[in-house]
Amino acid sequence: MKYKQFPTDFLWGGSTSAYQFEGGWDAEGKGPSVQDVRKNIPKGTTDFKVASDHFNHWKEDVALMAEMGFKSYRFSISWSRVIPKGIGDVNKDGIKFYNNLIDELLKFKITPIITMFHFDLPAALDKDGGWLNPKIVDAFENYAKVLFENFGDRVKHWLTINEQNIMMLFGEIVGIDFGKSDNKLKAKYQVNHHMMLSQAKANILCHKMVKEGKIGPAPNINPAYPASTKPIDNTATFNLRIMRNFFFLDVAVFGRYHYLVLNYLEKQNSMFEIKEGEMDVLNDKLAKPDFIAFNYYASSTVAMPEKSFKEQKLTDQQVIRSLEGMYQQVPNDNLTKTQFGWEIDPIGFRNVLRELYDRYNLPLIITENGIGGHDKLIDGKVDDQYRIEYYKYHLKEMKVALNDGVEIMGYNPWSAIDLISTHEGSTKRYGFVFVNRDEFDLKDMSRHRKESFFWYKDVIKTNGKNL
Template identity: 55%
Template sequence: MLHKNLKPFPNGFFWGASTSAYQVEGASLEDGKGPSCQDVKMVPEGTSDLTVCADHYHHYQEDIALMAEMGFHSYRFSISWSRILPEGTGRINPQGIEFYSNLIDECRKYGIEPIVTMFHFDMPAALDERGSWSNRESVEWFLEFARILFENFGDRVKYWLTINEQNMLTLVGPAIGSLFIPEGCTNQMKEIYQQNHHQLVAQAKAMELCHKMLPEAKIGPAPNISLVYAATCKPEDVLAAQNFNAIRNWLYLDMAVYGVYNHLVWSYLEAHDACPVFSEGDEDVLKNAHPDFIGFNYYSTATAEADNGGEETETTVDQQSAGGEAGVYKGYHNPNLMKTEFGWEIDPIGFRATMRELYSRYRLPLLVTENGLGAYDKLEDGKIHDPYRIQYLREHIAQIQQAITDGVDMLGYNPWSAIDLISTHEGMKKRYGLIYVDRDEFDLKTLKRYRKDSFYWYKKVIATNGEDLAD
């Protein structure tokens, strides 16, 4: 059903964009910041390190002014745990508190709502040395970090996100440089899902603490959601799609919203001797989280077909690779979809389908926390022509309006990314930003900011509250 009489975007809809601390800030060891797991990981050949990134740490005033020029209503960014707590716990770094306080104030100065992600792939290296999420104490580490954030910024931050793409931390940890496997581990799958359980408990406790300390604030999860299609109408393929949907999507949102493990996933874990161990009180903690909304990152859908376990399946290499699990599902390349230059399928109609499914399952307001196109942008005569990005964003925004007309409660749209930054595993060459940063993979050049064509286009979209999506 394609609506012709569309409902308008609601008043107060959060038009903005997103970044993450470790990918945009730089200053990775400046002003008292401790190293994170991202700072000490092996940098893939052909990608730059994280010591400078887009140098947002030193350019944040200029960058926020550019966002204000676009008309942003919101800016979704993350806070570096090790900039606040250099050792992960204990001593607080006052310069870290000052930086984020200034950043939040700069947003507020322009009427931009700061939407803060508490954890975005950057566990402090000192806590990695203590076992990272493998250590049950990680629940309390995260809760201590959350308390410090709420105490210092809760008077000005009203929207919080807990853990960015927890499902990707679990499913493709090596691709994002954040998988920790203890030495001598004999059941890696069980270990990974035990770490995932610790994150789920930590998230639930942080949500409960937020509601207690900041009763006017709102908090929610931020998984990467790719609705999974069946490759064909064969019943076996439908079951495979259900399996992958549960493993990739519903495990994390069923737990965030209802506080229980998805039954298909629990059965899957039982079959692999990978069920996590509950500590005393976990069951009650998980049921007391009560998120106020669902934040979610969307880049594309996925497609799955049946796998009989007879042949080796493709290994998942990044956030949008379907991969497979012997006897459970097998990823399938959808022939009906175009792909980006980096091989990710483009599915704006699937975006609408995803929003409809999320709202139907959970009946909570939805906030798009990432959505975007990575491409090889080029600076020519001081300009960046990116019609491909405009087309991508236009088609996805149009589907948000279709979803709103379907009755879906949408809070806002914060695409990836506000400014060019270091991509998770493709470095600076894979650009997502509405604002161009003059640097190459290894040559820092001038770091000057340039407005892309998409900058001017998005400014017009925001000014008309989504009414004008034309080129």
């Protein structure tokens, strides 16, 4: 059998998010987002007000992406740059900024892939109850309409909500307000329901308004392994796979909430409210995604929890989580770790590609995958061989998945250029390009190509043939 290569139109590229990369937090009419006003910045790390100053370096940044050979660039739009208060007047300067960015990308034949929401709700909406307020659904639908009206003539690839499942796990850290309810679990799943409705309405609008437009969700997906051969650990693994991964995608693709989670919520007296007609929205034919985008960093290893188990903080945002009677995550001694304690599992990448395609039979695009590390600029150079090795192993497994028969549209790792980590500030770097700033010393913000820049450039030039 002839060995299958990447398609000629494969979307090699990279990813960023607005609040971690743009800066210009109050420039040219932008309203504050929850990320601009948040107080729970991890101790010793910077805020996001300047970030990598892409707002003032966008032409230089796009030129670097073009030099690498990017075929696509996945970035998010800041809702409050476009509509400062989340609803109401549209900021013409914000529209102009993104129009300029999109046009510059297209000039270099780079396909823009836009994430509509990436953790940065307008602060004005947050004050009005945020995602817990059912009014947010109409606000998001209106926001989507503004985006499609202004950019849909040129942008054909859209992502709705980044890592909705992670917001349910780490909501407070990434700026999600679950309100002051005594029943936090119910509040979380009510927020989730409003996000599902928002996503469905955005999908419907996209399919009506954007000629040849394609749209999909962008969750963070982990493959899961049982910690032992005990049958009960396999049960726990199934529980985690549903509750962490597929509960969210099943709604988007199939228009239904998984029975396992609904049963769990009923037992906890935490079932969220579903109003008349809302399931019809989720089941609307036009609400179905055209593809599945997903972020992959690590796998999970799972056991059935002991009653005495407590959550354990490891390093960075890595937490061993437990849900009584359902699952408990445990370390996997078979895997090496990053400098920040994340388990590295390239075969898990292949596993999750196969699993997603098998379950949903939709094209896949990777919108985040990468490794953070302590990169240093020495004599104008950054030697990040550890990053090259990480990508080598993951891309090889992605190619194996392609030959397994998985339909893969593109690969946009995290991140195109250094940005500000939500948990570790500028100390933790992900990009192919080094941004010359420290945690609190902005220096000159100059850009420097890392060794991984040149390696990835060759991967794209050869369309992955040498992997």
